[in-house]
Amino acid sequence: MLLNNIKDVKTIIQQWKKEGLTIGLVPTMGALHIGHASLIKKAKETCDRVVVSVFVNPIQFGPNEDFQKYPRTLKKDEELCNELGADIVFAPSAIEMYGENTGLCNNELTFVCPAYNIVDALCGKSRPGHFDGVATVVLKLFNISKADYAFFGQKDAQQLFIIKKMVKDLNLDIKIISCPIVREHDGLAVSSRNIYLSESEREQALTISKALFHIKELYSKGIKDTSVLFDSAISILDKNIELDYLEFRDFSTFEKAQMAQENTLVAIAAKAGKTRLIDNIIL
Amino acid sequence: MLLNNIKDVKTIIQQWKKEGLTIGLVPTMGALHIGHASLIKKAKETCDRVVVSVFVNPIQFGPNEDFQKYPRTLKKDEELCNELGADIVFAPSAIEMYGENTGLCNNELTFVCPAYNIVDALCGKSRPGHFDGVATVVLKLFNISKADYAFFGQKDAQQLFIIKKMVKDLNLDIKIISCPIVREHDGLAVSSRNIYLSESEREQALTISKALFHIKELYSKGIKDTSVLFDSAISILDKNIELDYLEFRDFSTFEKAQMAQENTLVAIAAKAGKTRLIDNIIL
Numbered sequence: 042m043l044l045n046n047i048k049d050v051k052t053i054i055q056q057w058k059k060e061g062l063t064i065g066l067v068p069t070m071g072a073l074h075i076g077h078a079s080l081i082k083k084a085k086e087t088c089d090r091v092v093v094s095v096f097v098n099p100i101q102f103g104p105n106e107d108f109q110k111y112p113r114t115l116k117k118d119e120e121l122c123n124e125l126g127a128d129i130v131f132a133p134s135a136i137e138m139y140g141e142n143t144g145l146c147n148n149e150l151t152f153v154c155p156a157y158n159i160v161d162a163l164c165g166k167s168r169p170g171h172f173d174g175v176a177t178v179v180l181k182l183f184n185i186s187k188a189d190y191a192f193f194g195q196k197d198a199q200q201l202f203i204i205k206k207m208v209k210d211l212n213l214d215i216k217i218i219s220c221p222i223v224r225e226h227d228g229l230a231v232s233s234r235n236i237y238l239s240e241s242e243r244e245q246a247l248t249i250s251k252a253l254f255h256i257k258e259l260y261s262k263g264i265k266d267t268s269v270l271f272d273s274a275i276s277i278l279d280k281n282i283e284l285d286y287l288e289f290r291d292f293s294t295f296e297k298a299q300m301a302q303e304n305t306l307v308a309i310a311a312k313a314g315k316t317r318l319i320d321n322i323i324l
Numbered sequence: 325m326l327l328n329n330i331k332d333v334k335t336i337i338q339q340w341k342k343e344g345l346t347i348g349l350v351p352t353m354g355a356l357h358i359g360h361a362s363l364i365k366k367a368k369e370t371c372d373r374v375v376v377s378v379f380v381n382p383i384q385f386g387p388n389e390d391f392q393k394y395p396r397t398l399k400k401d402e403e404l405c406n407e408l409g410a411d412i413v414f415a416p417s418a419i420e421m422y423g424e425n426t427g428l429c430n431n432e433l434t435f436v437c438p439a440y441n442i443v444d445a446l447c448g449k450s451r452p453g454h455f456d457g458v459a460t461v462v463l464k465l466f467n468i469s470k471a472d473y474a475f476f477g478q479k480d481a482q483q484l485f486i487i488k489k490m491v492k493d494l495n496l497d498i499k500i501i502s503c504p505i506v507r508e509h510d511g512l513a514v515s516s517r518n519i520y521l522s523e524s525e526r527e528q529a530l531t532i533s534k535a536l537f538h539i540k541e542l543y544s545k546g547i548k549d550t551s552v553l554f555d556s557a558i559s560i561l562d563k564n565i566e567l568d569y570l571e572f573r574d575f576s577t578f579e580k581a582q583m584a585q586e587n588t589l590v591a592i593a594a595k596a597g598k599t600r601l602i603d604n605i606i607l
Contacts, residue, residue, distance in 0.1 A: 051497075211436075214334075
């Protein structure tokens with residue numbers, strides 16, 4: 042069932058809650074792909090009712106980012122959600138979510154601002170305000186859906202960490218379920234932004250996951266010095282790829298890791314042409 | 325019942341929720357006085373169960389403010405709460421609320437940051453970060469108590485406005501009940517900080533409410549120009565009072581009002597000696 046307004050969602054959820062049903066939320070920006078599908082499937086396995094939100098959230102985009110051209114495929118998204126057995130597809134307008142107060146640098150809205158020491162790293166550094174927008178919309182969706190579980194892909198590892206931290210810091214009663222990265226047959230991490238890639242850019246982009254797999258292989262052979270792992274990954278990357286970061290972080294504290302070990306996050310962001318891509322592995 | 329830890333509160337609340345009981349929250353920093361008592365009484369009238377939180381919230385105090393010397397009278401507070409029929413007195417430690425991450429300029433916590441256009445005014449201007457700390461602790465208390473209603477005094481008018489805005493912006497299902505300012509027999513607004521006042525400072529402080537009453541009287545006689553009202557209020561204030569602000573704001577939008585009208589907030593903050601006091605009236 043496709044719903045556009047908050048009140049309708051709340052009414053239905055209230056009834057489900059009365060019946061003692063558990064609710065799973067899959068927050069998305071639409072342009073659904075097999076990565077999202079894996080989240081929806083997991084939600085179906087875990088919960089009695091599943092809400093998929095489809096909302097290209099204006100307050101998480103910077104002024105020079107791809108908000109306008111971000112792919113919007115609601116009709117197809119709705120069909121996929123129905124096929125997978127989602128109970129509600131919630132696709133609000135920006136005005137429904139924020140009133141007239143949209144836009145990243147918005148001084149008329151209450152924001153959720155994730156811990157600065159986590160935001161001031163990786164994607165947060167190149168996308169100022171991005172995670173404030175993410176945390177704010179996610180908290181709103183939690184409150185609207187009253188979900189018991191929410192499902193996030195490991196691909197946005199920093200986002201996942203920030204949301205888990207928000208749940209802890211703000212005493213929310215929701216369980217965050219992290220789902221593995223889904224990849225194309227050749228290893229490229231599935232992303233809604235992959236459609237931007239030309240054929241040659243896609244070739245270049247492929248070296249991103251190759252670099253990560255290379256690190257994993259070296260690590261499994263006992264190489265743990267992150268500067269060695271870094272250098273050897275860089276040598277794999279296509280020369281046309283513009284690296285934003287390649288970092289090693291402890292995934293329980295988000296602190297930089299000098300030596301790789303179990304639960305070390307290896308995260309990369311890079312541009313192929315004009316398209317910014319992210320990927321990661323957890324050792 | 326006095327409880328110190330979040331888990332115990334959540335367990336009891338969960339049971340009450342199952343029984344379909346409504347829950348009222350009265351968030352306080354303790355040092356309870358007749359103003360707080362009026363909130364607790366209102367909560368008792370409105371809700372099946374009442375939770376009073378007593379927590380001197382470190383993250384809303386600036387480095388040069390009175391966090392250390394803020395009055396703490398938990399034993400008396402608990403007695404008053406019991407007398408008034410509160411069901412839970414929740415008095416957590418700072419560590420229970422924030423882990424080790426206490427302090428105003430804290431970069432390891434998820435914060436709620438109220439709309440900047442409201443924060444950048446009145447008390448927010450002289451107390452940078454204060455309302456981030458307030459909004460954050462209040463949202464935590466909302467989430468811990470799962471209250472249906474929360475009760476706030478009109479005395480902290482800007483705080484009240486910010487909390488109402490947070491509830492709207494973050495799609496919270498809680499009703500905010502505003503309760504009138506309680507005054508001493510001579511008109512001084514009741515405050516936990518009044519105990520700091522020497523006898524002569526108290527005399528000076530009295531001119532704060534007198535100035536507000538004077539504005540109300542002039543307004544009732546048809547004087548609506550806020551600059552005229554301002555000047556005539558200033559002439560009432562004791563010369564030893566150090567004025568921080570005296571402002572006229574529309575209490576539905578928080579915009580500055582040039583002409584006073586119904587629902588105009590007249591808010592004042594001023595120091596008597598070293599003690600910062602606030603007061604207001606709504607026309």
